[in-house]
Amino acid sequence: MNILSAIIVFENLHEVKRLFHWGPIIALTVIGVCSSMAILDSIIWYWPLDTTGGSINFIMLINWTVLILYNYFNAMFVGPGYIPLEWKSISFGWSSVKIDMSAARHIHNPIMPFSIAAFAATLFALGLALGTTIAVGMLFFIQMKVILRNKTSIEAWIEEKAKDRIQYYQTGEDFIFPYDLGSRWENFKQVFTWSGTPMGDGIEWPVHEKCNQYTLTIEQLKQKHDKRQRSVEYRVVEDYNGACCPLGKGLNTFFRTPCTEEPRIKLTKGETIFATRGTKWWMYGDKVLNEEQAKAEVRIRGWFPRRCVEKCHYDSANNSTSEEKKEQ
DSSP: HHHHHHHOOOOGGGGGGGGGSHHHHHHHHHHHHHHHHHHHHHTTSSSOOSSHHHHOOOOOOOHHHHHHHHHHHHHTTTTTTOOOOTOOOOOOOGGGOOOOTTTTTGSSOOOOOOOOOHHHHHHHHHHHHHHHHHHHHHHHHHHHHHHHHHHOHHHHHHHHHHHHHHHHHHHHOOOOOOOOSSOOOHHHHHHOOTTSSSSSSSSOOOTTTTTTTTTTHHHHHHHHHHHHHHOOEEEEEOBBBBOOOOOOOOOHHHHHHOOOOOOOBBBBOEEEEEEEESSSSSEEEEEOOOOHHTTTOOOEEEEEEEEEEEEEOOOGOOOSHHHHHHHH
């Protein structure tokens, strides 16, 4: 029990619900199938376990499985932010692994069990292993690209929107991404260090000489302000219960629901909402709140069917002139 509590500590039982999702279920299934077949094949078809090579091979397979599961659950329940107080590493001593092969030593001609089912299971596990290798390899390529540029995909999107904003308003600004130090080698050294700990304290990071720690934050605030300026006012003409795939809003609305984890919001006829983006059948926006909700500083935003709203003829959100926009 002490070993288990040292690995993962559940502060809240609701954290266990993270396992009941299609992502963890698929991942754990792949890990279980590949590891089980690898261990069984190692026992049946590879070196005998009473030999030095066979024992080393078997122990390495067990260790890999333990490390994979340990790191997977550690990433899911602990994360990279901190480690528990008075944390101590767990040591798996070689002396604790004992394999009793006394019975096998008396078998001079061991029988190798083989069947169509075992062969099919092995091929299935091999396919999963190859698929996982390709997927992880692609992820490695993407992560190395991010590291060499020192720019995540979200930050690249922010940079692209910054250039669009500058071009649209003709502000004459020269936006420089702050975390790209100008050299791939310098960016690489930010993550890979001899100490094993990336540079920075998680709050402040080395930035470009022409930037500061708040360059990206300031740009995001400008983009949020621009987003509010471009929002379009709509009036709700049809109730919507907030379902992900509503049955009563048409087949196109049902089958073309946005593939995102962003929420859907309930709509009541007569309400007002400011839309900021959308597709042909869905829209995303902020609902105009009543006085009680405004005092509570509640913000209601999400997706809703386009057919439930109609554009207001008076659009107070876009009454500012182009000159005013350029000043912003």
